[in-house]
Amino acid sequence: MSTSALFDAPGPRARRRHAVLAVLGVLVVIAVGYVVVRKMQDASQLHGAMWKPFVTDRSVWRDYLLLGLWGTLKAAVISITLAVAFGLLFGIGRLSRNRAVRWLSSLVVEFFRSVPVLIMMIASYGYYSRSGLFSSETAPLAGVVTGLTLYNGSVIAELVRSGVFSLPKGQAEAGLSVGLTQAQTLRSVQLPQAITAMLPALIGQFVVILKDSALGYSITYAELLIWSKTLGSAFANTLPAYIVAAALFILLNFTLTVLAGKVEKRLSARGRTTIHEAAPVPTPA
Amino acid sequence: MGDILSTYGTDILRAFSVTIRLALVAGVGSLVIGTLVAVMRLSPVRVLRLLGTSYVNIVRNTPLTLLMVFSILGLTYILGLSLDQADVTQNALRWSAVMLSVYHGAFVCEALRAGVNTVPVGQAEASRSIGLTFAQSMREVILPQAFRGAVAPLGSNFIALIKNTTVTAVIVSAEAGGLMQKIIENETGTLSVFLVFAVGFVILTLPLGVFFTSLSRRLAVKR
Numbered sequence: 001m002s003t004s005a006l007f008d009a010p011g012p013r014a015r016r017r018h019a020v021l022a023v024l025g026v027l028v029v030i031a032v033g034y035v036v037v038r039k040m041q042d043a044s045q046l047h048g049a050m051w052k053p054f055v056t057d058r059s060v061w062r063d064y065l066l067l068g069l070w071g072t073l074k075a076a077v078i079s080i081t082l083a084v085a086f087g088l089l090f091g092i093g094r095l096s097r098n099r100a101v102r103w104l105s106s107l108v109v110e111f112f113r114s115v116p117v118l119i120m121m122i123a124s125y126g127y128y129s130r131s132g133l134f135s136s137e138t139a140p141l142a143g144v145v146t147g148l149t150l151y152n153g154s155v156i157a158e159l160v161r162s163g164v165f166s167l168p169k170g171q172a173e174a175g176l177s178v179g180l181t182q183a184q185t186l187r188s189v190q191l192p193q194a195i196t197a198m199l200p201a202l203i204g205q206f207v208v209i210l211k212d213s214a215l216g217y218s219i220t221y222a223e224l225l226i227w228s229k230t231l232g233s234a235f236a237n238t239l240p241a242y243i244v245a246a247a248l249f250i251l252l253n254f255t256l257t258v259l260a261g262k263v264e265k266r267l268s269a270r271g272r273t274t275i276h277e278a279a280p281v282p283t284p285a
Numbered sequence: 286m287g288d289i290l291s292t293y294g295t296d297i298l299r300a301f302s303v304t305i306r307l308a309l310v311a312g313v314g315s316l317v318i319g320t321l322v323a324v325m326r327l328s329p330v331r332v333l334r335l336l337g338t339s340y341v342n343i344v345r346n347t348p349l350t351l352l353m354v355f356s357i358l359g360l361t362y363i364l365g366l367s368l369d370q371a372d373v374t375q376n377a378l379r380w381s382a383v384m385l386s387v388y389h390g391a392f393v394c395e396a397l398r399a400g401v402n403t404v405p406v407g408q409a410e411a412s413r414s415i416g417l418t419f420a421q422s423m424r425e426v427i428l429p430q431a432f433r434g435a436v437a438p439l440g441s442n443f444i445a446l447i448k449n450t451t452v453t454a455v456i457v458s459a460e461a462g463g464l465m466q467k468i469i470e471n472e473t474g475t476l477s478v479f480l481v482f483a484v485g486f487v488i489l490t491l492p493l494g495v496f497f498t499s500l501s502r503r504l505a506v507k508r
Contacts, residue, residue: 008413119461213348
């Protein structure tokens, strides 16, 4: 439903009422903002000295924030690659004609989808650092990547499945009737179309991965959040450091979200159907 | 797995009960915040729409971990905004409930907007044409159907909320995630500890998923 159907074009009285509501809304925001600024002033967080390093001191970016961004992006890119591979593998597994393969894939996907990412991160990190499978420097990264891959890979597996199911049945029938095998039909007819359909949802899941990499904080993985904490204690500006880190996270994720919207618009302009989410709203940390 | 249960059994039960209580409180909180923001985003007033949209875009793109850490290191220690002066653990738990509500409120808002989209345009037009105001048509016609149409996304949002209570572990170790971190540091069998907690969450979330799916089918408005 288009939201414009919810109300008429406002007449003079309604316009006055809307103006009052708008002013009220702005007033509430100003009041909240005032309280925040006052509180921050009382805690002397608004001193120029707290914020100046971000523009004047090159080491703030070179030695802290960029290192943090690099850590975050590294974990995200590795996890995205592995999660897509995991998702394709088990997504196709769930579509298999072999009942055992289908059953096993469903079990794996359902299990890892219902366990919190953080639990998987802490456990795998504990395992890696104890078993010596990874050196103590790479164990945190491996833990973050394991948690993100298992969880988001399962979500992507669901996307693959619903992407294939969203295709018209005739597609598979056509493939089979020209003499392709079931596997060939899946590989060369169904999957390419399913992946196009799930592209916006896939990019949405990449946002989740990027955001969830901040969970690495709890297993000492050197990502943006940890670096902004260190920055905050080095320059004695904890609050500004967190606020700048939050702004960086929002900027990164918002760019990806906008990209997802653009892709979806382009696909629908070409008359392609898109699926939105595997689980209706993907909302982990 | 057996000795983990016999050593920590009561601790684990207590931690999971904290997890459940956190999820319930934050579930109600996020529902309230989300409904409010959704109405703002659907309202005819442009400023309110803008405020609602900014809220959703900002909160949705911020990591929950950052919100949690910020609430303790920033809000409590530096700004002195304590939710329980006497008890550090209580303060952290209350802040984590607030942050979970704020974070998931944005997702509840989007779920409700998706629910509004399931209501046919004709209904809004009909309610306007019989003279209902925006508030009346929202209350009597649109929102009741929107809630029913939004049961599935609201349900998966609540399940995500249950799982996200573990993020509380970064500020206090009273719930399941924090306890698991503690046990893993003290014990040697990582895999069995993981399995105990993983199964705990599967028990919490899997039946809920089935329940919400059947509920959404039952409540769906037949068109």
